[in-house]
Amino acid sequence: MRRINGLEVDQDLAFERKSWTVQRVGWGVMTLAVVAALAGLLGPGPASRATASTPDGAIAVEYDRFVRASAPAEIGVSVGRGAIQGGVVRLWVDRRYVAEVAFERIVPEPASVEVARDRLVYVFAAAAGATTGRIGFTARPRTFGRKTVRLGLDGGSEVVFGQFVYP
Amino acid sequence: MDSVVRGLLVYAVLLVLVRICGKRTLSQTTTFDFVLLLIIAEATQEALIGADGSMTNAALLVVTLLWLDVLLSLAKQRFPNLERWIDGLPVVLIEDGRLMRDRMDKVRVDEADILEAAHDKHGLERLDQVKHAILERGGKISVVPWR
Numbered sequence: 149m150r151r152i153n154g155l156e157v158d159q160d161l162a163f164e165r166k167s168w169t170v171q172r173v174g175w176g177v178m179t180l181a182v183v184a185a186l187a188g189l190l191g192p193g194p195a196s197r198a199t200a201s202t203p204d205g206a207i208a209v210e211y212d213r214f215v216r217a218s219a220p221a222e223i224g225v226s227v228g229r230g231a232i233q234g235g236v237v238r239l240w241v242d243r244r245y246v247a248e249v250a251f252e253r254i255v256p257e258p259a260s261v262e263v264a265r266d267r268l269v270y271v272f273a274a275a276a277g278a279t280t281g282r283i284g285f286t287a288r289p290r291t292f293g294r295k296t297v298r299l300g301l302d303g304g305s306e307v308v309f310g311q312f313v314y315p
Numbered sequence: 316m317d318s319v320v321r322g323l324l325v326y327a328v329l330l331v332l333v334r335i336c337g338k339r340t341l342s343q344t345t346t347f348d349f350v351l352l353l354i355i356a357e358a359t360q361e362a363l364i365g366a367d368g369s370m371t372n373a374a375l376l377v378v379t380l381l382w383l384d385v386l387l388s389l390a391k392q393r394f395p396n397l398e399r400w401i402d403g404l405p406v407v408l409i410e411d412g413r414l415m416r417d418r419m420d421k422v423r424v425d426e427a428d429i430l431e432a433a434h435d436k437h438g439l440e441r442l443d444q445v446k447h448a449i450l451e452r453g454g455k456i457s458v459v460p461w462r
Contacts, residue, residue: 153411155447155459160404161418167403168421174335218366315324 190314191216202305206231207239209299209307216314217292220252223285231301232274232281238302239283240267245297249287256283269302289313317365318372322379325363329355330401338403339423342454344431402452409448412461422450432456 149156181190188196192212201208208226215221227237236259243266258270272283289295292315300306333341343349363376391398408419408429419425429448433439437460447459 152407153447155407155410155449157405157407157449159407160399161406163399163404164406164418164421167400171335171337174331178332178335 188212189214191219192221198309200307200309202300202307204305205229206301206304207299207307209309211297211309211311213310214312214314215287215289217289220286220288221249221311223287223297225283225285225299227281227283227301229279231304232278235274235276237272237274237281237283238269239272240264240269240300240302241285242296242298243267245295245299248291248295249289251285252288253286254283255286318363318367318375319379321363321365322376323383325359326380326383329359334401334403337423338450338452338454339428340454344428344454405452406450407447408450408456409442409445412443412446414442424450424456429456429458433458433460 149158150160151157152159184190186193188194191214193214196212196214197210198213199208199210205228207228210222210224210226212221225239227239231237243264246268254270256272259273260271262269262271270283272281274281289311292313295311295313296308297311298306298308341348341352341355343352364372387401391401406418406422408415408422408424414426426442429445430442432448432455433442433445437458439445439458439460444460445458446461447457449457449459451457
């Protein structure tokens, strides 16, 4: 044990200076984390919001690039010209994605769901004369990491986009 | 498996954050420090428990956290260098009656903080009655009066 003017104390100023430097670097990292979170790089926020659409404009998807595991994330699908056929919208979602996230809520509720080999087809009833509409999915990712989401119109074009799920 | 991983991660994150913020940040010197501590506890609780509110999960989590604590204390005993980085070292703020301004600035302690400790623990009236003042590892200020 060191002695400073008769005071026994385990002081080490050289170490202390090092740890103060580390602390200040740490404060910088904390600042970056707060700024990144506000910007939406660590979860939903301005920089996270994105849209993807098919070339023909039949569907446009609004989603978040960055979401968090077990937190609800919204995916909004706007269906346009040619998406409503025979009074229904037949929207399919990749089965792998459906298995990895749990759909908590779908608005409007699908009239029926059909199971295909690699996809689930959600069938929504459309009002008479309707030409456009919006379907909202609330997904709660169960696992974290990079996900590729594929969805599209049954027998039509598809949209592929990526999402990163934070733990 | 999930709860053990959650326990490990939350323990590590909290340990690093508390250390980065410095000795004084959560040393409960003010009422608000205490309030902040409660809020942090509330905020981490959800991440620790997740959706599993079972007895097994709670017990497993407590075991994980305590086990880590024991493990870390054993490691600290074995490697003194690790102990320094995890717990820090005390800093002398008043040496033989002399205020060490630069150190006080670095650890964010002012005369009022030292006086508070002097009033509280020794019933001292003035700063010049203090021979030594030390910021201990846990963030408390110890005062040694002149004899």
